[in-house]
Amino acid sequence: MAAPVDDPTAEVTDLLQHLIRNACVNDGTVGSGHEARSVDLLRAHLGGTGLDVETYEPQPGRESLVARIEGTDPTAPTLTLLGHLDVVPANVDRWQRDPFGGELVEGEVWGRGAIDMLNLTASMAVAVRRLAQRGWRPAGTLVFAAVADEEAAGIWGARHLAEAQLDAVRSDYVLTESGGIPMRSPGGLKLPVMVGEKGCYWCRITVRGTAGHGSQPYKADNALVKAAEVVRRIATFRPEAQIGEVWRRYLASMGLPDEVTAPLLDPDRLDDRLDELPLGMARMFHACTHTTMSPNIAHGGSKVNTIPDHVTLEVDVRTLPGQDREAVEAILREAVGDLRDDVTIEPAVFDPASESPMDTPLWDTLSRVAGRFYEGSQTVPMLIVGATDARFFRRLGATAYGFGLFSRNLRYEDFGKMFHGDDERVDIESLRLSTEMWEAVAVDLLGGA
Secondary structure: OOOOOOOOHHHHHHHHHHHHHOOOEOOOOOOOOOOHHHHHHHHHHHOOOOOEEEEEEEEOOEEEEEEEEOOOOOOOOEEEEEEEOOEOOOOHHHOOOOOOOOOEEOOEEEOOOOOOOHHHHHHHHHHHHHHHHOOOOOOOEEEEEEEOOHHHOOOOOHHHHHHHOHHHHOOOEEEEOOOOOOEEEOOEEEEEEEEEEOEEEEEEEEEEOOOEEOOOOOOOOOHHHHHHHHHHHHHHOOOOOOOOHHHHHHHHHHOOOHHHHHHHOOOOOHHHHHOOOOHHHHHHHHHHHOOEEEEEEEEEOOOOOEEOOEEEEEEEEEEOOOOOHHHHHHHHHHHHHHHHHHEEEEEEEEEOOEEOOOOOHHHHHHHHHHHHHOOOOEEEEEEEOOOOOHHHHHOOOOEEEEOOOOOOOOOHHHHHHHOOOOOOEEEHHHHHHHHHHHHHHHHHHHOOO
């Protein structure tokens, strides 16, 4: 296999295209995902480099890969670059191009996973391969993990590794998705580092009614009608804003005028200020400061001429740091109001929010390295409002951040819309930047040459 060239763009672009075409779609069922296809691809890509590569398959087809460059100093830290291989489903009819075609069009790779997060997984793999190819011998150990099932709570991927294969992935520091999108501000160019993430409370709310004949709806106890009101109440309920330390530090770093910052730090004024912001920014700011509740699925009714006696709603609740299950359920009961006696709340998934400290050697490394690519830029802390596999490693004591490095062509608002959205794509300049950034971070943090 040929030695890597200085510019990794062609290599990482080609690898990303193949990962997209593998269509490792995770619909939440055990039999979906088929990440073994992409594990085979990565094993072949990393072959011939001397890397120590292991694979793990807790369920048929749900395979993860771990590659290592062992450090020379057992007291030096270990860094894990953590990517995932699965993607969410895509509605083909709503895309301009085949979501699993991996097409390269005008300098952009199109396809499901191009942003979430096959782009970073591909760039991590290429960076680790390039380091191994050139014979890099670090003091600390570098681990690359490409895991299954991130899009469905990580049960067969990162969680399995953290619980059953801990020696393979035990780390002091972890980098995963997804920050590093250049943000222009009055205080200069900022690069967000995701130092924490909101928690996830997925629940089923059963709304009870009384069965009856559809021809006699007058004053009927129709569970579907009642469920519609429950949905409306949950969707319009506004939990009190909470101002956390990450949010404070983020705003302080942006260099915004006091008249802009002050209401964003005031729980009593924040919601009114959101109405004045661009929609994408308002959504992000709201999610960073509020418990959010989104009723997304409804099941109910059995026959068109039968009044249903129960309807089940599935609600996606995202929690803030410090909130436990009881606090979330209290918010839901408050939202439902006087209908609470007609509903039953059953939690399906509860993963509490997690955060990592901001004053760490890894933070210092990211700041130094980012400054080489974007002179004068500043890393700023942010809370990621979705869930990532970082939480499993934080609970083991690791410092885990979400990062990457993207070109100035990518606006933060556009980036957010493409997560689980239509027409997902990434420019090849961002692929190059991320690849070179991972290499530089590994060398800066772990030493060696």
